Amino acid sequence: MLANIAIVLFDGFAFGMLLFVLSVGLSVTLGLMNFINLAHGAFGMLGGYVTVLTMRQLGFPFLLALPAAFLGAALMSIALERTLFRRLYRAGELNQVLFTIGVVFVATAAATWFFGTVQQVIIVPTWLRGSVDVLGLPLTAYRIFLIVVALIITALLVFGIERTRLGAQIRAAVDNQRVAQGLGLDVERVFGVTFALGSGLAGLGGGLAIEIVGLDPSFGFHYLVYVLIVVSVGGLGSISGSFFGAALIGIVDVAGKYFVPEIGSFLIYLLLVAILFVRPLGLFGKR
Amino acid sequence: MVDTTLARHHPDGAHTWLKRQSRWSVFEIAFWLATLLPFFLFPTYLTLASQIAIAALFAISVDLILGYAGIVTLGHAMFFGLGAYSAGLISVHGWGEPLTGLAFAAAFAGLVGFIVSFLIVRVQHLALIMITLGLGLLTYELANALTWLTGGTDGLRGIRTWPIFNQFRFDLWGYTAYSYALAVLFLGFLASRRIVNSSFGLALRGIRENVRRMPAIGSDHRRHLQTIYTISAAIAGIAGALLAQTTNVVALDALSFNRSADVVVMLILGGTGRLYGAILGSIIFLVARDQLAGVNPQYWYFWIGLLLMFVVLFMPKGILGGLARLVVRREP
Numbered sequence: 099m100l101a102n103i104a105i106v107l108f109d110g111f112a113f114g115m116l117l118f119v120l121s122v123g124l125s126v127t128l129g130l131m132n133f134i135n136l137a138h139g140a141f142g143m144l145g146g147y148v149t150v151l152t153m154r155q156l157g158f159p160f161l162l163a164l165p166a167a168f169l170g171a172a173l174m175s176i177a178l179e180r181t182l183f184r185r186l187y188r189a190g191e192l193n194q195v196l197f198t199i200g201v202v203f204v205a206t207a208a209a210t211w212f213f214g215t216v217q218q219v220i221i222v223p224t225w226l227r228g229s230v231d232v233l234g235l236p237l238t239a240y241r242i243f244l245i246v247v248a249l250i251i252t253a254l255l256v257f258g259i260e261r262t263r264l265g266a267q268i269r270a271a272v273d274n275q276r277v278a279q280g281l282g283l284d285v286e287r288v289f290g291v292t293f294a295l296g297s298g299l300a301g302l303g304g305g306l307a308i309e310i311v312g313l314d315p316s317f318g319f320h321y322l323v324y325v326l327i328v329v330s331v332g333g334l335g336s337i338s339g340s341f342f343g344a345a346l347i348g349i350v351d352v353a354g355k356y357f358v359p360e361i362g363s364f365l366i367y368l369l370l371v372a373i374l375f376v377r378p379l380g381l382f383g384k385r
Numbered sequence: 386m387v388d389t390t391l392a393r394h395h396p397d398g399a400h401t402w403l404k405r406q407s408r409w410s411v412f413e414i415a416f417w418l419a420t421l422l423p424f425f426l427f428p429t430y431l432t433l434a435s436q437i438a439i440a441a442l443f444a445i446s447v448d449l450i451l452g453y454a455g456i457v458t459l460g461h462a463m464f465f466g467l468g469a470y471s472a473g474l475i476s477v478h479g480w481g482e483p484l485t486g487l488a489f490a491a492a493f494a495g496l497v498g499f500i501v502s503f504l505i506v507r508v509q510h511l512a513l514i515m516i517t518l519g520l521g522l523l524t525y526e527l528a529n530a531l532t533w534l535t536g537g538t539d540g541l542r543g544i545r546t547w548p549i550f551n552q553f554r555f556d557l558w559g560y561t562a563y564s565y566a567l568a569v570l571f572l573g574f575l576a577s578r579r580i581v582n583s584s585f586g587l588a589l590r591g592i593r594e595n596v597r598r599m600p601a602i603g604s605d606h607r608r609h610l611q612t613i614y615t616i617s618a619a620i621a622g623i624a625g626a627l628l629a630q631t632t633n634v635v636a637l638d639a640l641s642f643n644r645s646a647d648v649v650v651m652l653i654l655g656g657t658g659r660l661y662g663a664i665l666g667s668i669i670f671l672v673a674r675d676q677l678a679g680v681n682p683q684y685w686y687f688w689i690g691l692l693l694m695f696v697v698l699f700m701p702k703g704i705l706g707g708l709a710r711l712v713v714r715r716e717p
Contacts, residue, residue, distance in 0.1 A: 185698065186697070189701075196696075197697040199693060203686040203693070204690035204691060207690065208687070319642075323522065330511060360530055363526045371519045374508060374515060378507055378509075378512045
């Protein structure tokens with residue numbers, strides 16, 4: 099029993115780390131521009147399909163396909179941001195929501211057109227298959243890999259935000275956009291870069307997700323819901339908030355589905371509504 | 386947008402202005418007479434016509450909170466589905482009288498709406514969207530899990546709707562269904578029209594335009610929002626009940642996110658903050674979907690997505706808003 103709990107906790111944490119990689123970009127861009135980008139999950143899906151394509155068509159190894167997924171999603175996001183999203187920063191939230199839902203619908207239809215509705219499968223390297231014994235517990239190798247990758251990304255993000263020039267600019271713009279602009283900071287440019295990085299991370303998350311949750315055209319919407327839950331629970335514009343929010347949601351979701359399968363699928367929605375009722379700005383939100 | 390400055394310049398102010406706003410125009414009367422045309426011109430499409438009437442009533446309920454009070458919702462199918470299931474369930478359990486079924490559905494959806502409204506008034510922006518989305522998905526998963534009650538993915542079967550007033554039996558061609566749905570739509574429209582043209586309706590628009598100033602002029606904005614949300618939930622419940630009674634089946638899809646999204650699309654297409662926008666949007670949306678029925682539903686959403694992007698970028702006030710602007714430009 100105790101071993102079961104430990105394994106469920108581990109699986110839940112790994113799932114949470116996947117959610118973290120998928121959602122941290124949205125949290126930061128939302129905090130920056132208040133731009134509600136419901137197409138964030140679609141960038142994750144794009145990354146997933148880039149992974150599948152590069153591995154299958156170009157014969158990339160898995161570890162090379164992941165950066166390709168990052169790049170693919172980031173490039174696509176730059177193109178969309180420059181041409182379309184840019185016009186919506188000053189529009190109301192309803193317009194942002196509708197426009198980006200429109201993007202999700204188009205992306206879903208396009209993915210169905212090109213790849214069909216079947217689940218995509220990739221073959222991960224042998225060292226990521228099977229399980230490893232840690233303290234007598236059989237832990238899946240891939241999930242350990244996932245957690246390590248997520249922790250490296252977290253470390254890089256925290257370092258980047260705390261120690262680099264861009265990080266300082268992002269922090270300033272999140273804290274008070276007007277003052278930052280008044281001091282000569284080009285917030286739109288900072289936003290453009292952050293948006294590309296965040297979407298790239300979503301793409302990387304999409305690539306990492308295939309082995310755990312699969313990939314089909316509904317990915318963009320299905321994981322959008324998870325991502326939004328993480329963001330609204332963790333609070334906007336906060337990396338640590340996203341980290342703990344994602345870990346919490348991941349563990350509750352996996353534990354709920356394992357221990358109480360009858361109500362497991364709506365446990366996270368219940369958690370979401372309860373948290374937002376008590377703290378409308380999220381658990382770690384400041385604004 | 387209506388010109389509210391008129392109220393200030395008029396001698397006895399707001400009251401006259403409100404009265405003038407609520408006068409019936411020729412276009413409105415012509416429009417409602419035109420809703421009778423399907424009986425004569427397209428008798429084979431009466432089922433579609435009743436679907437449109439139901440969707441229009443649902444869209445009106447969303448317009449009341451989204452277009453007038455400014456509450457962005459992505460989960461209103463929750464109340465539509467609750468209405469559909471409650472009307473369906475009392476019929477399955479032996480009471481198929483349609484009008485009391487509607488009343489029961491309205492009461493139940495309205496009660497849940499009232500409870501939820503305490504959550505709604507606490508939050509704004511993203512949290513508001515997330516609460517509505519979360520509650521919508523929660524209800525969907527709940528109905529999916531309670532198979533013994535709702536039939537789960539198989540849908541609720543065995544609904545038997547009695548003749549209306551014990552007189553008008555539901556027929557295969559949809560004469561009764563369309564007459565019934567149209568009559569209920571018209572009543573719902575009248576009630577909504579009365580609401581938006583009242584001082585309460587004006588207070589709602591005030592909340593939409595600037596939520597912080599309303600308390601400053603002594604308006605209890607929380608209570609107003611709760612009231613309209615409850616009313617809107619009840620109307621959505623009636624629309625759902627209509628669907629259950631005219632089709633005799635309730636599928637899980639009545640609660641789905643797609644239904645919540647579709648209704649917002651219809652509203653945006655027609656124009657928010659105008660009751661006729663809701664109706665026009667549902668006509669265009671459902672007729673287009675019917676004409677493109679041969680297309681795979683996945684690709685149907687491709688066009689919906691493109692349409693959404695187009696409307697947001699180029700016609701932010703919807704079709705009716707665009708038309709209104711043209712008319713105003715012509716007669717300065």
